[in-house]
Amino acid sequence: MAAERRSFAERRRACGYTQESFAEAMRVDRTTVYRWERGEAAPQPHQRPKIAKLLEIETSELDGLLASGSSAPARVNSWNISRGLADDDEQEAWELARRVEASDVGPQTLKRLERAFDDLATAYPVTPPQELLQRVRRHCSYVARLLAGRKTLAEHRRLLVVGGWLSLLGATLHIDLKQEHSATARLQTAVTLAREAEHREIEAWCFETEAWRVLTDGNYARAAELSRTAQSIAPAGTSALIQATAQEGRAQARLGHGKETYSAIDRVQQMSAALGLPERPMEHHYQYDPAKSLAYTATTLAWLGDSAAEGYAREVISRLNPSGDITTWPRRVASANIDLALVLLTEDRLDEACDAAQKAILSGRVVPSNHWRALEVVKAVEARELPEASDLREAYEGLK
CATH class of the missing domain: 1.10.260.40 (lambda repressor-like DNA-binding domains)
Structure with missing residues (x-):
């Protein structure tokens, strides 16, 4: 029995x-x-x-x-x-x-995925967004397959984190390409994964990224509000906190709020100096460094109409592209030339302004989400009826 x-x-x-x-x-x-x-x-x-x-x-x-x-x-x-x-x-x-x-993932797979994300984020400033987006899509699909398989709890969280970062980068690329619906979907995915993994820095970056998007659409008050939300979420001492503060400063500059703008610039410079140099010598889109502080200061001051923007813009150009070869420019150098053109126009240094704008437009580094910045310079040159206006307009139309 x-x-x-x-x-x-x-x-x-x-x-x-x-x-x-x-x-x-x-x-x-x-x-x-x-x-x-x-x-x-x-x-x-x-x-x-x-x-x-x-x-x-x-x-x-x-x-x-x-x-x-x-x-x-x-x-x-x-x-x-x-x-x-x-x-x-x-x-x-x-x-x-x-x-x-029991796991179908393993530590080596996770390390390769995390390394791949860092490589993609480092390639961001120098790679056409449509090209980089294809690589991001492949990695996101792979993460989704791994999430459906067997894994340990620790591996599950690491997959959520790397999936959150990849989705965030994908959203940024969609914004660069002006693909609004796709950008929204990717951002929502990134937020969901960040909250599931309890990763506040990714969540803060999502709000900062949305702040940049609405700023490019001209909604400066909303951009400032989203930037402050990102700052409230971001852990102390993180790149997300610095970037969100910089984004608020740019929004305040577009609103013409001088006091708030200079306050944000001061906070960015202090936090950036305390952060020190990043682990990777190359630009990583989600790792702040002193050179980024220079670039954002140049843009913010140029938008505020402060002539001090010239020195910052020229230093960015000198640091990141000392040879002057526009074919090797990272995206930040093109932006710095647009900033330089804006501030030179306010000082009636018209030939120099047109030259800087022409270089930025012809570099191939101005993505669709930044076309409006180049157009501001083109329209300012046209308003002054400068002889360079037709060439500049032609270059801009070729950019589109």
């Missing part, structure tokens, strides 16, 4: 059920399953077909197993019941440990 009772339990285990999971499938308590296996109780007639189905046997075989336990004593020592439940608890603990250790 004991052997028959064991065969019932063995059949349950062979079908992948613990006592607890079998009880859940049958919608009974675990003690009931224990009593069935020991022959202390019999299932109700309506329960037998489902038991047979779960155990993948014929009903007649189940009847035989259950009949073998019908002669069991009516009363069983409570210690034996506790001992039987404890044995199953031990097996469930082993099963949980096995599932925690």
